[in-house]
Amino acid sequence: MARWGVFLAGTLAATAVLTAAARAEPPAAHASGSGVVDSSVGFSSFQFSASSGGAEGGKGRARFDGVPIAGGRLTVDVTCLRVGTDVSSDGTTRRFAVMTGLVVAAENGVGIGRVVVIAVLDGDEATPTPTVDAVDADFALDLPPTLTCETVGMAVEGTVLRGQVRIH
Numbered sequence: 001m002a003r004w005g006v007f008l009a010g011t012l013a014a015t016a017v018l019t020a021a022a023r024a025e026p027p028a029a030h031a032s033g034s035g036v037v038d039s040s041v042g043f044s045s046f047q048f049s050a051s052s053g054g055a056e057g058g059k060g061r062a063r064f065d066g067v068p069i070a071g072g073r074l075t076v077d078v079t080c081l082r083v084g085t086d087v088s089s090d091g092t093t094r095r096f097a098v099m100t101g102l103v104v105a106a107e108n109g110v111g112i113g114r115v116v117v118i119a120v121l122d123g124d125e126a127t128p129t130p131t132v133d134a135v136d137a138d139f140a141l142d143l144p145p146t147l148t149c150e151t152v153g154m155a156v157e158g159t160v161l162r163g164q165v166r167i168h
Helices: 001-021
Strands: 030-037 045-051 059-067 073-087 093-106 115-122 134-138 160-165
Touching: 030 134, 045 073, 045 093, 059 093, 073 115, 093 160, 115 160
Parallel strands: none
Antiparallel strands: 030 045, 030 160, 045 059, 059 073, 073 093, 093 115, 115 134, 134 160
8 A cells, every 4th residue: 555655646746747847938038149231221230139038028138330310329128039930932941039129228319218129030051052140120210119029020131241140
């Protein structure tokens, strides 16, 4: 009888651990990068680091230099990060991240408190036809304050000339 009691207690404990693990939050995603782009995308260089997870949805910081509307440097507090996989028509896969946040600093003070959308692609350098990293951002001062990384998307057109984007 004692053996059954030990077996039953061990089984119940293992079931409790497995149930708790099944309810655990998914692992946090992370996106980071820095580099130089052609200034025709609306900025000349970038640097960002953001993580997802928890009730907040995301946390991080992004900085863009050469932003005409900001008079130079623009800094964003990232409040939302969404990560996914982009599959092109030729079967190439790339990780993407969409971030939203608020402008917390601008060289000329314009846009502070306004929503910014940032999107990045982590190029696939391991395939026979490598794809490059890309980054883009929308600094329009009229974006609705209700936008989040979960409700918005954007085309990413700023090829990273020097630097790197990493999404995991």
